[in-house]
Amino acid sequence: MAIIVKDSVFTIHTKQSTYQMKVDEQKTLLHTYYGPRADETDFSYLIGFLDRGFCGNVPGTERERVYSLDYLPQEYSTEGSGDYRISALRAQLGSGACDCRLVFDSYRILSEKYYLAGLPAAFDTANEKVQTLEIVLKDVQEAFYVHLLYGVFEEHDVITRAVRIENRMEHSAELLKVMSFGIDFAHSGYDLLHFHGKHMGERQLERGRLMHGITELRSTRGASSHQKNPFVILAEEETTERQGLCYGFALLYSGGFRLQAEVDPFDQTRLVMGLDDEDFRWVLPPKESFIAPETVMCCSSEGLSGLSHALHDTVMEHIIRSPWKSKRRPILVNSWEAAHFDFDRKKILAIAAEAADLGLDMLVLDDGWFGRRDSDDSGLGDWFVNEKKLGGTLKGLVEEIHGMGLSFGLWVEPEMVSEDSDLYRAHPDWAMTIPGREPIRGRQQLVLDMGRDDVIEYLYGRLSDIIDSADIDYIKWDMNRSLAAGYSARLPKERQGEVRHRFVLGVYRLLELLLQSHPGLLIEGCSGGGGRYDMGMLYYCPQIWCSDNTDAIERLRIQYGTSFGYPLSTISAHVSTSPNHQNGRTTPFKTRGICAMQGTFGYELDLSKLAPEEKEQAAEQIRFYKEHYELFQFGRYYRLSSPFARGNYTAWEFADAEKREAIVSVVFTDLHANPKTDIVFLCGLQNDRRYRMYLDGQMQGTYTGAALMNAGIRLPIPKENYDAYQFYLKEEV
Numbered sequence: 001m002a003i004i005v006k007d008s009v010f011t012i013h014t015k016q017s018t019y020q021m022k023v024d025e026q027k028t029l030l031h032t033y034y035g036p037r038a039d040e041t042d043f044s045y046l047i048g049f050l051d052r053g054f055c056g057n058v059p060g061t062e063r064e065r066v067y068s069l070d071y072l073p074q075e076y077s078t079e080g081s082g083d084y085r086i087s088a089l090r091a092q093l094g095s096g097a098c099d100c101r102l103v104f105d106s107y108r109i110l111s112e113k114y115y116l117a118g119l120p121a122a123f124d125t126a127n128e129k130v131q132t133l134e135i136v137l138k139d140v141q142e143a144f145y146v147h148l149l150y151g152v153f154e155e156h157d158v159i160t161r162a163v164r165i166e167n168r169m170e171h172s173a174e175l176l177k178v179m180s181f182g183i184d185f186a187h188s189g190y191d192l193l194h195f196h197g198k199h200m201g202e203r204q205l206e207r208g209r210l211m212h213g214i215t216e217l218r219s220t221r222g223a224s225s226h227q228k229n230p231f232v233i234l235a236e237e238e239t240t241e242r243q244g245l246c247y248g249f250a251l252l253y254s255g256g257f258r259l260q261a262e263v264d265p266f267d268q269t270r271l272v273m274g275l276d277d278e279d280f281r282w283v284l285p286p287k288e289s290f291i292a293p294e295t296v297m298c299c300s301s302e303g304l305s306g307l308s309h310a311l312h313d314t315v316m317e318h319i320i321r322s323p324w325k326s327k328r329r330p331i332l333v334n335s336w337e338a339a340h341f342d343f344d345r346k347k348i349l350a351i352a353a354e355a356a357d358l359g360l361d362m363l364v365l366d367d368g369w370f371g372r373r374d375s376d377d378s379g380l381g382d383w384f385v386n387e388k389k390l391g392g393t394l395k396g397l398v399e400e401i402h403g404m405g406l407s408f409g410l411w412v413e414p415e416m417v418s419e420d421s422d423l424y425r426a427h428p429d430w431a432m433t434i435p436g437r438e439p440i441r442g443r444q445q446l447v448l449d450m451g452r453d454d455v456i457e458y459l460y461g462r463l464s465d466i467i468d469s470a471d472i473d474y475i476k477w478d479m480n481r482s483l484a485a486g487y488s489a490r491l492p493k494e495r496q497g498e499v500r501h502r503f504v505l506g507v508y509r510l511l512e513l514l515l516q517s518h519p520g521l522l523i524e525g526c527s528g529g530g531g532r533y534d535m536g537m538l539y540y541c542p543q544i545w546c547s548d549n550t551d552a553i554e555r556l557r558i559q560y561g562t563s564f565g566y567p568l569s570t571i572s573a574h575v576s577t578s579p580n581h582q583n584g585r586t587t588p589f590k591t592r593g594i595c596a597m598q599g600t601f602g603y604e605l606d607l608s609k610l611a612p613e614e615k616e617q618a619a620e621q622i623r624f625y626k627e628h629y630e631l632f633q634f635g636r637y638y639r640l641s642s643p644f645a646r647g648n649y650t651a652w653e654f655a656d657a658e659k660r661e662a663i664v665s666v667v668f669t670d671l672h673a674n675p676k677t678d679i680v681f682l683c684g685l686q687n688d689r690r691y692r693m694y695l696d697g698q699m700q701g702t703y704t705g706a707a708l709m710n711a712g713i714r715l716p717i718p719k720e721n722y723d724a725y726q727f728y729l730k731e732e733v
């Protein structure tokens, strides 16, 4: 049994972790333990009840002075309850003040995973049945209920959490902050690992000790953002890639978010995360509910790789729904860096012909095929084919490309509108602009109010029409600016604080509608590259364009950071031209291929302009990726070295679950005369098996797993700047 309830103690076990809560005499839901697998001991014995001074006491406990929510570990803390630390909930229940204090009301256990209406959430499968624990808390006075939901994915050491707030009062409540989870650890001294970035430089790993006071990571941009990612790791000081205790927390939400970590004066650590509350005010009328998005929590005692593996498995099996997740992804060529807006039928067909020749699977026509869209300052919203530019109908073009044996994909950016568009001229109030104020523009475009039904209906109608009219196999769903002020012409003044969350719900609704009517459609997520790379999007899109930065060497860091929380098959990566469009760097074609094979592989250049030797290499890369796609897409992924460390190279490995074969990739980032010896230790093999090792196709010798993992392999000496190598290991039978 994963969930055990005994004497007001709730213990949740996964294979290797234990999570515990307890209802105490004041009916407070205490958090008593989260860590390596323990037992059902009541861990509240760890709490010392002391008069802490300046810590307010809960009514009825004043005389003893030792019962204060200001230091007690709690499951879901509220502002106004005498707890002065960061709170999970800020709500006004009627007085105008935030005065909510939650006490235990009831609980139930379900033999299936809970479901969140309108929001992405991990699901159970035929193979793995998941239990739900629902604990209901209630305001000590008002009929205001908070349902804490726990989904237990025993096999993966994952517990999901979500919160449903229910108003059973006679009057409205106002929600000002509703975090998806809160957790209190009895210790401090943890490192926080997070993934900061920028456009063209997403998910750069940073690790630092949490200090006393509050540390905050936040996106106020209406998207999970390039700048911060809604995934963090808490690790003990000694934790490394291969060993030690660590916890991962990922939010299944694609809008703005807020994570706060606080080390309190008693050296305890609190973490809360949920949707961003900067501009948030949700009016909750009587009888209505509000759902806070889901968080995935994972505890690993096997270092950062153990954590990543558990999360990768969870995302692949329980978060991505697309049937594409288990199929070989199409190797595609994308027209963006090949042509930008400057293309016609001839150019597209020339690229397609080369693609078919080289053995690619799909051509993706990026921005510029619709409305009046020859630059990025017009046309968004006019989702009608520009037949003049395409030299005929889209259907005709797609038929021709299908005829070459390629599938066909199309770029869209549904959430946006250009002022210079027929859509904006017809419906200016569909844009999120404040009447009488000059709007904040980004990439010369405005954001549509996705919380409106008419906007969703229009977009659904246009997109499904185009998909159906031309038999489209794939769409790349882009979002090329951040939200500024959230305003909806449809909502009254006092409800404008709901707009940003309603926007995200609208995006999910549209995705859901499209996938329901087109279940086989492959959707690739994108937001100026990886500006919306989160588990919420992965619920709908099995792959995401990882960055607008296609430089192989900068991608090493971006893809490395992304790999901590997200499976490698979700990382869309392409070979682009050299010198690189974004930073001007020159890299060998081979290196670009090896880096793009770290994720879902493709090309983004004019294939018709490749030199003959590059064509040969491309054909070989495509053959190799197809031959080994199972390793690349479903293999265990190991980070063998960090691109952030001061070394000459970055290395990574894919090994199959049966430990029969592996691919090790190495990219050199520095050159030295009279170089030192670089040795890299492999992972995921079996000690007593023998493996044949090939370097770039050439047999090097046969070695045992023990040798390869414990003594390592010696890397070749790089022959040119940014040289790269690929080792293939196969069990000798």
Ligand code: GLA
Pocket (backbone or CB within 6 Å): 336, 366, 367, 376, 411, 478, 480, 526, 527, 528, 529, 545, 547, 548
């Ligand atoms: C974004 C995407 C690019 C490309 C352009 C088109 O920047 O990330 O890949 O699709 O938009 O405008």
